[in-house]
Amino acid sequence: MTTASEQPAPTAWRQSLRRRLLTWFRRHARELPWRGTRDPYRVWVSEIMLQQTQVATVIPYYERFLEAFPTVADLAAATETTVLRHWEGLGYYRRARQLHAAANVVVSEYQGEFPRDLAAIRALPGIGRYTAGAILSIAFDQRQPIVEANTVRLYSRLLAYDQDPKAAPGERLLWEFAASLLPRKQVGTFNQALMELGSEVCTPRQPACEVCPLAVLCPTQAAGLQDQIPAMRKKAAVTAIRQACVVVRKADHVLLRQCGEDERWAGMWDFPRFDLVSQRGAALQSELREKVLTLTGVQIEPGNRLTTINHSVTRYRIQLTCYQATHRAGSPAANGMRWVRPSELPDYPLNVTARKISQRLVPSDSA
Numbered sequence: 001m002t003t004a005s006e007q008p009a010p011t012a013w014r015q016s017l018r019r020r021l022l023t024w025f026r027r028h029a030r031e032l033p034w035r036g037t038r039d040p041y042r043v044w045v046s047e048i049m050l051q052q053t054q055v056a057t058v059i060p061y062y063e064r065f066l067e068a069f070p071t072v073a074d075l076a077a078a079t080e081t082t083v084l085r086h087w088e089g090l091g092y093y094r095r096a097r098q099l100h101a102a103a104n105v106v107v108s109e110y111q112g113e114f115p116r117d118l119a120a121i122r123a124l125p126g127i128g129r130y131t132a133g134a135i136l137s138i139a140f141d142q143r144q145p146i147v148e149a150n151t152v153r154l155y156s157r158l159l160a161y162d163q164d165p166k167a168a169p170g171e172r173l174l175w176e177f178a179a180s181l182l183p184r185k186q187v188g189t190f191n192q193a194l195m196e197l198g199s200e201v202c203t204p205r206q207p208a209c210e211v212c213p214l215a216v217l218c219p220t221q222a223a224g225l226q227d228q229i230p231a232m233r234k235k236a237a238v239t240a241i242r243q244a245c246v247v248v249r250k251a252d253h254v255l256l257r258q259c260g261e262d263e264r265w266a267g268m269w270d271f272p273r274f275d276l277v278s279q280r281g282a283a284l285q286s287e288l289r290e291k292v293l294t295l296t297g298v299q300i301e302p303g304n305r306l307t308t309i310n311h312s313v314t315r316y317r318i319q320l321t322c323y324q325a326t327h328r329a330g331s332p333a334a335n336g337m338r339w340v341r342p343s344e345l346p347d348y349p350l351n352v353t354a355r356k357i358s359q360r361l362v363p364s365d366s367a
């Protein structure tokens with residue numbers, strides 16, 4: 001069944017939606033640190049941080065980040081390592097690297113003035129259609145639509161669209177619908193109101209239709225189809241894997257390596273880490289020796305297990321066992337590897353599990 005109409009919604013329906021939504025937003029908008037700003041740099045930072053990340057998680061990061069890099073010029077002037085250190089723990093580190101790269105383009109090609117043209121903004125690293133629409137509408141009040149996770153759900157329900165909204169026909173329909181809703185003025189406020197309603201009222205499960213300002217306009221609510229719209233994609237099956245991390249010690253230093261471009265934590269630093277096959281005994285010792293040598297060019301003598309951390313990354317459930325080891329021979333085979341004192345580890349951007357491991361090293365070393 002596809003109940004959504006391909007025809008544009010009637011003018012009166014759209015006018016009513018705008019009025020109701022803006023009235024509701026004036027009363028119910030949450031106070032968030034990026035609300036009320038028209039500074040495109042601040043809007044941009046908040047939008048990048050909010051991708052796939054909860055508002056409550058983003059707030060302290062956003063505030064610290066802007067304290068460290070108050071302007072796009074400050075961000076461009078920082079090293080990538082410093083930017084990643086400020087992003088550490090927020091995940092999806094590619095976002096931070098692209099933000100930094102884009103800041104450099106804004107400074108070098110646009111004299112630090114954020115471009116106001118859709119094509120120019122979309123040409124910046126890490127800025128897709130949604131982020132460009134959010135920046136242009138919120139910072140410059142341009143009539144640009146937005147479609148992101150919360151509004152996909154809201155639009156699907158307002159259209160009673162029961163097909164996959166992330167497949168090409170659904171995506172096209174939702175972008176057209178979003179564009180058809182835009183008011184002439186206050187476009188940024190309107191777009192933020194849509195996202196707020198999607199996030200706070202039209203939630204994935206049990207949307208609060210009884211307090212929704214759009215309930216009288218909503219065909220999904222009228223048909224009682226909130227549990228079926230939007231159509232959910234099947235989640236990828238979880239895969240369990242085992243990995244090892246090795247803290248290689250040489251005198252009072254440990255070996256760190258920077259993750260390469262094709263690795264999950266590109267640009268971040270880590271202890272040598274790899275998938276593990278062996279369980280114990282000689283086979284385990286031999287696998288640790290061989291894999292550390294292949295990854296780093298350094299020969300080691302494996303030692304005790306330091307800790308085991310269970311964590312999840314995307315669809316992987318990972319059992320990570322960290323071993324200690326002593327340097328036997330050889331120098332790191334490539335750039336992007338360093339012997340560092342444990343007391344220097346706070347200066348390096350590490351992924352979450354490497355940071356946990358590093359915190360176990362500092363007290364014993366500085367004792």
Ligand code: SF4
Nearest residue numbers: 202209212215218221
């Ligand atoms: S009435 Fe319910 S389903 Fe419809 S938009 Fe509002 S919260 Fe979402």
